[in-house]
Amino acid sequence: MTDLDKIARNCRACVSDTTRLHSAKLDTSTALEILGYFSGRYRRGLVLYGGQLATPLFWGFKQMRKLTNDFDFVVSEPILVEMIGSEGLSYNPEYHIFFTYLDGIICCFTSGSIHGWDIPEDFFTMAAEFKIQGREISVCSREYTVALKFRRAVAGGGDLFGKDAIDIINIVSAPAFRKDLPPLDFGRTASIVLAHAGSGAVSLYSSLFEHLNHVPAPSQDTAMRELTRLFLLLRERAS
Amino acid sequence: MKVLASLFVSGAGDDLSAVAGLPIQLAFYKRADFRNFDHGSFVKRLRDEGIKVESVHAPAADVFHDHGGEFIGTIETIKKYYGVDVITVHPQRGTKQHARQLYRKIEERIRELGVIIAYETFEEAGDRRKWITQMEEMHRYFDAIRYDFLCVTYDFTHSSPETNLREIRKFNSRIRAIHLSDALSDRPLSLDETHQHLPLGYGDYPVLEFLKELEDINYRGLVILEYLPQYHHLLKKDSFLLAAYFMGNQEPLREEIFRRRGPGRREIKSPGELRPDPQPPAL
Numbered sequence: 001m002t003d004l005d006k007i008a009r010n011c012r013a014c015v016s017d018t019t020r021l022h023s024a025k026l027d028t029s030t031a032l033e034i035l036g037y038f039s040g041r042y043r044r045g046l047v048l049y050g051g052q053l054a055t056p057l058f059w060g061f062k063q064m065r066k067l068t069n070d071f072d073f074v075v076s077e078p079i080l081v082e083m084i085g086s087e088g089l090s091y092n093p094e095y096h097i098f099f100t101y102l103d104g105i106i107c108c109f110t111s112g113s114i115h116g117w118d119i120p121e122d123f124f125t126m127a128a129e130f131k132i133q134g135r136e137i138s139v140c141s142r143e144y145t146v147a148l149k150f151r152r153a154v155a156g157g158g159d160l161f162g163k164d165a166i167d168i169i170n171i172v173s174a175p176a177f178r179k180d181l182p183p184l185d186f187g188r189t190a191s192i193v194l195a196h197a198g199s200g201a202v203s204l205y206s207s208l209f210e211h212l213n214h215v216p217a218p219s220q221d222t223a224m225r226e227l228t229r230l231f232l233l234l235r236e237r238a239s
Numbered sequence: 240m241k242v243l244a245s246l247f248v249s250g251a252g253d254d255l256s257a258v259a260g261l262p263i264q265l266a267f268y269k270r271a272d273f274r275n276f277d278h279g280s281f282v283k284r285l286r287d288e289g290i291k292v293e294s295v296h297a298p299a300a301d302v303f304h305d306h307g308g309e310f311i312g313t314i315e316t317i318k319k320y321y322g323v324d325v326i327t328v329h330p331q332r333g334t335k336q337h338a339r340q341l342y343r344k345i346e347e348r349i350r351e352l353g354v355i356i357a358y359e360t361f362e363e364a365g366d367r368r369k370w371i372t373q374m375e376e377m378h379r380y381f382d383a384i385r386y387d388f389l390c391v392t393y394d395f396t397h398s399s400p401e402t403n404l405r406e407i408r409k410f411n412s413r414i415r416a417i418h419l420s421d422a423l424s425d426r427p428l429s430l431d432e433t434h435q436h437l438p439l440g441y442g443d444y445p446v447l448e449f450l451k452e453l454e455d456i457n458y459r460g461l462v463i464l465e466y467l468p469q470y471h472h473l474l475k476k477d478s479f480l481l482a483a484y485f486m487g488n489q490e491p492l493r494e495e496i497f498r499r500r501g502p503g504r505r506e507i508k509s510p511g512e513l514r515p516d517p518q519p520p521a522l
Contacts, residue, residue: 206495209483210476213260213289221486224479228488235494 002112008091039137045076049140054167061174150197173223190233199238251281257471266296301331396422396435440499
């Protein structure tokens with residue numbers, strides 16, 4: 001397991017107890033510039049994950065909520081060490097993340113684990129490549145993106161954050177609306193959710209329906225159908 | 240079948256967040272509320288919140304309020320601002336003969352407006368001064384007087400859990416709306432209705448059996464979730480679970496009802512002790 005505290009000490013990273021969540025609004029062009037910058041410099045060994053993926057730029061089909069104003073990356077340990085020097089990453093020991101600001105937007109980096117969750121090997125092999133501003137960037141698979149959101153809810157005591165519920169709906173429904181996306185492997189998604197979030201994900205499932213009003217009305221029936229497909233597989237495999 | 244959430248309002252500034260983005264039944268508590276209501280600005284607020292009014296509930300209005308043309312004026316105002324076809328009213332004190340006479344005066348205008356006046360069903364043992372309360376009685380009487388615009392809103396929790404499935408199988412041709420919620424069958428009838436209008440799964444009424452019956456009779460009208468205000472936070476979730484159910488995706492709703500009726504629920508002593516579902520943390 002990667003010891004981020006030790007890396008911070010060894011690399012003499014600046015330690016900051018609090019991360020200043022930048023209030024500046026992140027627009028799409030700034031997002032593209034930031035992604036283009038990191039993917040250009042560190043393409044290999046860097047995987048984007050988190051709420052940014054539930055947008056039409058990646059796995060979503062609609063901008064269903066306010067664009068999240070941060071970026072989260074998983075990087076390999078050697079890349080992390082390199083970035084501490086080259087990008088001047090600071091370390092937050094409370095959240096166990098390295099971070100920096102680019103164009104006033106916070107960009108967070110971790111290696112080996114995400115908030116105490118050990119990153120499995122297939123997290124990297126399943127990552128997908130997207131072309132952003134002419135540069136390829138690796139992004140977390142849909143299966144793991146959905147699983148991480150369920151995992152956060154189960155680990156946090158059993159409530160899905162509203163934004164996570166909206167992101168799950170967006171990602172699970174997207175292939176029904178976007179012909180450029182391959183179909184989601186519902187069976188594999190269910191297995192990964194159960195393996196990493198546990199069977200508690202099944203009982204959380206109905207709370208997704210609470211947020212279907214964020215889906216445009218003509219698309220709600222399709223979104224319900226896709227959510228139900230995943231639900232049935234989750235329940236079947238959990239039992 | 241179209242699923243709606245019901246929201247009672249008393250002023251144009253009322254909080255609409257519980258039903259934002261949903262199709263709804265808009266309900267007005269009192270006749271005075273309705274008269275003084277700023278419908279124009281309210282319609283704009285509804286549009287801003289993505290709320291579509293598909294039906295209106297005017298429980299206090301009835302044909303007996305004919306002084307100054309109040310009843311037909313209410314119907315005209317509803318049609319003008321909300322454009323709905325189905326208006327649910329509660330039967331008030333009066334007689335069938337008097338109601339028929341008064342409807343004769345306004346039947347032409349009602350037909351011009353193209354609206355259905357749907358009378359809500361009530362408990363048999365309830366207020367006996369209401370002019371009509373029972374499903375069979377409404378079907379037989381409305382058929383007899385041949386007013387095609389008089390129909391029925393069947394309130395599931397105003398019915399008897401022992402007879403409601405049989406009742407709806409036999410008499411359903413005039414049902415245009417269902418008021419759906421759950422109820423505790425072992426509680427005495429109370430005026431504050433706290434034993435009924437509970438979220439699906441919070442009571443012991445045969446909810447799933449009733450939904451199946453609606454499919455079996457090929458019901459095609461409105462199904463309206465009508466919950467007590469303290470459970471409005473569940474309206475969005477339950478509306479979509481119910482809509483998914485009628486689309487053939489029945490398991491999420493079944494699961495939710497089973498979960499809510501799980502261990503512990505039966506031991507609850509009074510509806511006031513029912514714990515609402517945990518609210519997600521503020522974003």
